[in-house]
Amino acid sequence: MFPGGAGVNPFRFGRHYDPDCFIDREREYSQLLNAVQSGNNVVVVAPRRFGKTWLLQKFLAESGFQCIYLDLLSVISLRDLCAKMISRSFELLKLNDPVKFIKEYLKNLSRYVSFSIGTDGVNFTLGKDIDEESILSESYRLLEKLADFLAPLIVCIDEFQAYRMVSEKLPGSIRGFFQTTPNVIFVFSGSMQHMIEELFFQSKGLMYHSGIKLDLSSFLPKEEVINYLVRKFEGSGKHISSSIAERLYEITKGHPYYVQVMGYELWNTCSKEATEEDLREALNQLISRERHTYDMALDVLGQKYVRKVLIMIASNKDIFSIEALREFEIPNPSVANKTVKKLIELGFVEKLSRGNYEIIDPIFEEYILRRFS
Ligand SMILES: Nc1ncnc2c1ncn2[C@@H]1O[C@H](COP(=O)(O)OP(=O)(O)OP(=O)(O)O)[C@@H](O)[C@H]1O
Ligand SMILES: [Mg+2]
Incomplete structure (x- = not known):
């Protein structure tokens, strides 16, 4: 466990496990x-x-x-x-x-x-x-x-x-x-x-x-994350309401790393009490912190249709529908299928049901939407 208390940012992300920051x-x-x-x-x-x-x-x-x-x-x-x-x-x-x-x-x-x-x-x-x-x-x-x-x-x-x-x-x-x-x-x-x-x-x-x-691929449970955020803010001399904590949960979906990093950014951004505006600012900070990693991932993925398929998934389109394929200029469903298979194989995308996919990393998804729309 690391030293904490009033005035010290209580969120931890890094290789060293901290029992006091472990949720569920x-x-x-x-x-x-x-x-x-x-x-x-x-x-x-x-x-x-x-x-x-x-x-x-x-x-x-x-x-x-x-x-x-x-x-x-x-x-x-x-x-x-x-x-x-x-x-x-x-x-x-x-x-x-x-x-x-x-x-x-x-x-x-x-x-x-x-x-x-x-x-x-x-x-x-x-x-x-x-x-x-x-x-x-x-x-x-x-x-x-x-x-x-x-x-x-x-x-x-x-x-x-x-x-x-x-x-x-x-x-x-x-x-x-x-x-x-x-x-x-x-x-x-x-x-x-x-x-x-x-x-x-x-x-x-x-x-x-x-x-x-x-x-271990499930996101952390909502109630535990909200309680954790409230406890960490209170214990370090700041305050977060349950509703702002819930908004943070919705943005991160309870992804363990992002819960900590968003908590960290929000804590740094806010003065005494975390507001909706602080939350927006914290998300911007988080995205700029991660931008380099995301761009590298996009570079590595490289393939011609990868970005298009990622945008389609991020904006909840059925990637095999004629309209979506036409809109994104993808020649046929088998190209979309091949691309999405690659994305699944590399751990970027998960299949929910037929034609229905999800980008696993919620902030990467947000980044795709911001960068390409
Ligand atoms: N149960 C948890 N509760 C709260 N935060 C967690 C929890 N598990 C992980 N974290 C946070 O997520 C971060 C990443 O966790 P960790 O390094 O264990 O992931 P990983 O699955 O090993 O990632 P990688 O595949 O990149 O090695 C940790 O540094 C910590 O901030
Ligand atoms: Mg690891």
Whole structure:
């Protein structure tokens, strides 16, 4: 928890979980606990910024389980991943002698491991003169040893959709490992729902049947968000009425990240009491804060018809209707279909029913409407 009180903006967005800023997710959290307690691996899925990392960090901080947390976006190679696994194991064992640790736990790697002592603890690195296969099997052996007396050992791997940047072999190798090691449980988490679904929940997926799905893609509930906003404003020396809090909820739809960022912007904008005008200003601030990210997303999407289809969806048009296709100069329904499929695959759009789609990110949707109309 961060210092707060009167005069300090109480909203938090960033990588570090703050228990005092955590709203709801009770059902999902207890599903996670239950699955792990019963010895099952879990796969947490949701679009970007829906709170996967915060849920994992809450689990790490509060579940009482012995956990190792690894983030695939912050490693550059399989070697680096294994080195991080070793560093986290050392921390978990609460040892203070790295040399003894290497001798006891990494005998076969001892010639290749080095360590440095930094402000964040002891960091291990692995030399280049040993092949990846051996490093990986020794790292698994280390986890197994840990689990002998810290059972069950939970290994949380965040941003799993990025595994290809680490190693194509990772899913198969982890799968082989946990099938023979029941007291090591994995919690995977990833955005790019489409890809995670394919990997874990379709019969052709490399990790099919490897874990229970925990869907975190719902928005936060209205009442809890309103109560949270009122409590945070009051606790920091400002005031927000329930009706303005409700308007903030409507704008953000209860998207976890935007609830925090809009709260943050609104708190900065208003003097003592948040008004409707402050809310409009906060939304402008938020959009200009995010503009760069949205433009980058549009750039990456690049395809000729993407913008048009996004505008159609944002303005609630049936993207397959003859009139809409004519208005937006899209040659035929199959082009619209191909484009929307791509948008779904990349996690920008969700299908509600036939012909009826939604842009998942509510502020991106607002941005599209403002930018292109
Ligand atoms: N349950 C929650 N209650 C309140 N705020 C939340 C909650 N979960 C997440 N947030 C807010 O949303 C932000 C994004 O959450 P988080 O980083 O966990 O998302 P994520 O799904 O891991 O995103 P990414 O896919 O980009 O890694 C957090 O920094 C926090 O501000
Ligand atoms: Mg995350």
